[in-house]
Amino acid sequence: MTSDKFSTQIVAMMQTLYRVSYAQLSQSCDRDEAVQECLYKAWQKRHQLKDEQYMQTWVIRILINECHNIQRKRCKELPLDELPERVTPADADSELHDALFSLEEKLRLPIVLHYIEGFSISEIARILRCPKGTVKSRMRRGRQALKIILNGEDQLLCEI
Amino acid sequence: MRDMNDMKNAFGKADDAFVNNVYRTLSDIQLNKDKKPARKIYFSLTAAIIIVCVLSAGTVLALSDTWGILDFLSGRRANVKVLPEASGVVQEEVPQQGNQTDFASFVIREAVHDGQSVYIVLDVKPSSPDYLLLGPDAQPHDHISNLGPVFSRKTGTIAEYAQANHKIMMNTSVGISGANCSIDYLLEEDGTLVYMIDARYGGNSSTPVVELECVALPFIVENGKYTRDMNSKKSTILSATLKNAGTQQKVICTESAVYSDCGVRVDKITLKGSAMSTYTEIEFTVVDANKYAESDGIFFVFLDRYGQPIPNGAGSGGGIETIDNVHFTEKNSLQAMEKLPSEVILRGYSYSDKTKYETHTFKMKQQ
Numbered sequence: 038m039t040s041d042k043f044s045t046q047i048v049a050m051m052q053t054l055y056r057v058s059y060a061q062l063s064q065s066c067d068r069d070e071a072v073q074e075c076l077y078k079a080w081q082k083r084h085q086l087k088d089e090q091y092m093q094t095w096v097i098r099i100l101i102n103e104c105h106n107i108q109r110k111r112c113k114e115l116p117l118d119e120l121p122e123r124v125t126p127a128d129a130d131s132e133l134h135d136a137l138f139s140l141e142e143k144l145r146l147p148i149v150l151h152y153i154e155g156f157s158i159s160e161i162a163r164i165l166r167c168p169k170g171t172v173k174s175r176m177r178r179g180r181q182a183l184k185i186i187l188n189g190e191d192q193l194l195c196e197i
Numbered sequence: 198m199r200d201m202n203d204m205k206n207a208f209g210k211a212d213d214a215f216v217n218n219v220y221r222t223l224s225d226i227q228l229n230k231d232k233k234p235a236r237k238i239y240f241s242l243t244a245a246i247i248i249v250c251v252l253s254a255g256t257v258l259a260l261s262d263t264w265g266i267l268d269f270l271s272g273r274r275a276n277v278k279v280l281p282e283a284s285g286v287v288q289e290e291v292p293q294q295g296n297q298t299d300f301a302s303f304v305i306r307e308a309v310h311d312g313q314s315v316y317i318v319l320d321v322k323p324s325s326p327d328y329l330l331l332g333p334d335a336q337p338h339d340h341i342s343n344l345g346p347v348f349s350r351k352t353g354t355i356a357e358y359a360q361a362n363h364k365i366m367m368n369t370s371v372g373i374s375g376a377n378c379s380i381d382y383l384l385e386e387d388g389t390l391v392y393m394i395d396a397r398y399g400g401n402s403s404t405p406v407v408e409l410e411c412v413a414l415p416f417i418v419e420n421g422k423y424t425r426d427m428n429s430k431k432s433t434i435l436s437a438t439l440k441n442a443g444t445q446q447k448v449i450c451t452e453s454a455v456y457s458d459c460g461v462r463v464d465k466i467t468l469k470g471s472a473m474s475t476y477t478e479i480e481f482t483v484v485d486a487n488k489y490a491e492s493d494g495i496f497f498v499f500l501d502r503y504g505q506p507i508p509n510g511a512g513s514g515g516g517i518e519t520i521d522n523v524h525f526t527e528k529n530s531l532q533a534m535e536k537l538p539s540e541v542i543l544r545g546y547s548y549s550d551k552t553k554y555e556t557h558t559f560k561m562k563q564q
Contacts (some may be wrong), residue, residue: 055211
């Protein structure tokens with residue numbers, strides 16, 4: 038893959054990179070660091086990507102790993118109950134924003150990947166490296182929790 | 198009632214800083230596509246909080262122009278303990294060459310190499326009084342107070358300050374070739390940008406030559422926005438010969454212990470001690486893939502005899518290295534210790550929801 042093609046594909050993923058990192062990291066400096074590390078690693082390891090049609094899921098997997106590395110560091114730098122709170126962006130739907138962040142990360146991430154990013158259950162299972170059944174159960178629990186929080190009907194349809 | 202179409206608005210859109218960071222990274226990849234780029238670890242909120250806490254001490258240090266390695270550790274980070282002997286391993290005269298670009302000169306002020314990590318404080322001096330040097334992640338729209346204690350009471354943005362003082366903003370970056378660096382920096386009153394860099398850096402050489410990639414380039418306005426002028430980029434490789442003070446002690450434990458709640462087995466723990474830090478390595482194996490997946494990943498914390506986490510040390514974290522699909526090594530840095538312990542207590546945590554897993558005690562043997 039040429040660096041031009043790599044850049045073009047990454048730029049097309051801009052909003053996805055933002056939302057996936059946002060779903061896991063509360064601080065913008067951490068999101069910048071995660072995405073930067075992700076892009077360097079993806080570029081260095083591009084030869085390991087056997088089929089370019091999977092580039093998006095592959096890059097997202099790397100990004101999630103980088104986010105987890107930063108979470109580990111922050112957990113060690115700050116007392117476990119003193120991680121900084123998240124500030125809702127001005128252009129975000131604050132009700133949905135707060136509802137999503139009231140979920141545990143393990144429930145939030147599959148919901149974000151499916152409903153916002155449009156990944157299938159199989160793709161999410163590959164990205165999160167867990168069985169499809171685990172993805173489905175986490176999404177079900179996430180939807181139920183969102184339904185209660187948003188006090189409405191469960192309209193978050195998916196393929197399961 | 199909400200539906201799934203609303204979900205796309207839950208986080209808003211990527212802000213300018215995020216978009217610029219992606220473009221900047223892609224530019225770096227384009228420019229350095231045939232070599233490994235020097236990566237930068239961004240200044241974290243933790244560090245920012247610490248700066249506020251130590252502002253008065255930092256201002257005195259900055260005004261007296263004495264920021265050295267130990268000043269950065271005590272003045273810019275929390276709870277970092279080094280041994281008194283650390284001052285004895287600070288190398289103040291560092292043989293170096295290749296330090297000049299058209300925009301700035303790069304000179305190492307102090308260095309420490311303790312066999313596991315390097316710590317370097319480096320002066321970046323502008324080649325013209327008209328240049329305002331900024332660190333790698335500083336943006337013109339950032340607050341001027343971010344530049345360091347000397348600027349802590351100033352208001353407005355960096356761009357506004359530059360305009361008012363007729364300065365040209367220069368982006369700079371410094372990284373150790375092939376190493377993942379942690380970077381801190383501050384701007385001194387005379388316009389010198391002082392970097393503190395640390396990175397894991399092993400090897401047995403008593404006088405290793407460390408290469409630093411030093412870059413400077415101006416900000417320009419393009420389509421109404423500040424951007425880095427990559428066409429004007431000037432870089433140099435600064436080669437420095439360090440003295441390897443080496444680690445003083447090493448203890449290991451090869452008796453394994455299973456953390457069944459999270460599906461892993463710790464196989465080996467190694468501690469290496471120097472005057473700067475205690476470096477830890479935990480080698481572990483995933484023995485139950487389902488439980489490990491349920492945990493969403495784990496990290497380990499060393500506890501003292503009272504069950505309190507042992508504070509972090511001076512070195513960069515290092516993070517988790519993947520050996521293969523089931524074998525991992527977690528590297529970290531704890532505060533320096535006079536004598537390495539004969540036993541350690543290790544607790545597993547989930548890093549997604551901070552769930553506590555089991556705690557095991559390991560007997561350590563001298564090596």
